Ligand code: URA
C-alpha cells in the first residue's frame with residue numbers, strides 16, 4: 001500500500017492535465033495529516049506556485065489570521081487545494097489567476113481523493129465555491145449554503161466557507177470586514193465538530 005509520503009512524492013511529477021505545462025511547483029498540501037480537520041481551497045496562486053506551499057500569499061495570510069483567531073495554526077489542521085497546480089490565464093502577458101476548469105478539477109481528483117482517503121478527516125472545510133462544488137455538490141451556492149453541515153463522501157461531514165481572496169476583494173469594495181467574521185465563525189464550527197467527532201469512538 002502507498003504511504004501518504006509516497007503519494008505526495010508521486011504527485012510532484014504529475015502531468016495528467018494541462019496545468020503541468022506552466023507550473024513551477026506542485027502544491028500537494030501541508031500540515032498535520034492526522035488532523036480531524038482538512039481545509040480544501042481552490043488552487044495555488046503565484047506565491048504558492050513559487051514556494052510549493054498552500055495559502056502563503058495575501059489570502060493565505062488572512063486564513064492564518066482566521067485560524068489564529070480560533071487558537072489554531074497550520075500544525076493543527078491539514079491544508080490543501082482542489083487542484084495542485086496553478087491555474088492562470090497567460091494570454092495577456094501577465095498571468096491572471098482563474099478558477100480551475102471542470103476537466104482540471106476532475107484530473108486532479110487522482111491526488112485529492114487518495115489524499116483525503118489517507119487522512120480520513122472527520123470534517124472537511126471547503127474554502128470557496130470551487131472546492132464546495134467539487135466535494136459537496138455541483139450546484140453548491142456559497143453565499144446561501146456556507147456554514148451549514150452537508151453529507152460528504154470523504155469525511156463525516158463537510159462545511160464550506162468564504163474564500164479569503166473573496167473577503168479581501170469585498171473589504172476593498174465595501175470598507176467593512178468583507179465577511180471575515182463569517183470565515184472565523186465557520187472555522188470555529190468546523191473545528192468544534194471535528195474535535196467532537198474525533199472524541200467519539
Ligand atoms: N487560494 C487558494 O485557494 N489556495 C491557495 O493555496 C492559495 C490561494
Ligand code: SF4
Pocket residue numbers: 011014015016017018019020026083084085104107108109111
Ligand atoms: Fe496533475 Fe493536478 Fe497538476 Fe493537473 S493540476 S498536472 S492533475 S497535479
